[in-house]
Amino acid sequence: MTITRLLRLVARASIASPINLVLFSLFVIVVYMHFRPKPPVTLPTDSAPVVFRTFTPTSLIEFNGQGDKPVYLAVRGKVFDVTPGRNFYGPGGPYENFAGRDASRGLACQSFDDEMLTKDLKGPLDDLQGLDEEQLENLGGWEERFLEKYLVVGKLVAEGDPEAPK
CATH class of the missing domain: 1.20.5 (Single alpha-helices involved in coiled-coils or other helix-helix interfaces)
Incomplete structure (x- = not known):
């Protein structure tokens, strides 16, 4: 070899x-x-930008989550978009009666009863008279929670207010 x-x-x-x-x-x-070639990065689609606007009780009521509408509620004059919490605030949720309404008194009193809601939507806003210190503190806690968790999309003014939409 x-x-x-x-x-x-x-x-x-x-x-x-x-x-x-x-x-x-x-x-x-x-x-x-x-x-190997990397797949193209797909950016998440953002929803349409929310424009801060002024609401009255009658214009806010349409944002109760029915159909494809977002879910808004007001606390101390601030209108929050609570659509991400639709299971709680939307139709069928435990807080559904607050959707499209001023929820301040109900949240302060920890009550979901209909009598906590303002009956006369064309009347003045609830000035929260008659709430004691503990209830106001409770409402402040709710407001802080909403500010941390949800987007403020507007403010709530009474019908006939100079800032009210025409």
Whole structure:
């Protein structure tokens, strides 16, 4: 056996060995994974920008979550978009009677009864008279929670207020 023949035999045996084929296959896979084209990044679709606006009780009532409408409610004159909490504030939720309404008195009193809601939508806003210190503190806690969690989309003014939409 000549040296040339021996080298060919060794070369053929070492290149074609099963371990070398496995290692080469892994190398090819790693190179492919590293250099393959990346799928294009898809940006999340944002909802339409919300414009801060002025609401009256009659214009706020339409934002009660019925159909495709967002769910808004007011606390101390601030109107919050609580649509992300639709399960709580939307139709069928435990706080659904506050949707599209001023929820200040009901939240302060921790009551979901209909008598906590202003009956005369064209009358003055609830000035929260008659609430004790504990109820006002409770309302402040709710307001803080809403400010942390939800977007303020407007303010609530009485019908006939100079700032009321025409």
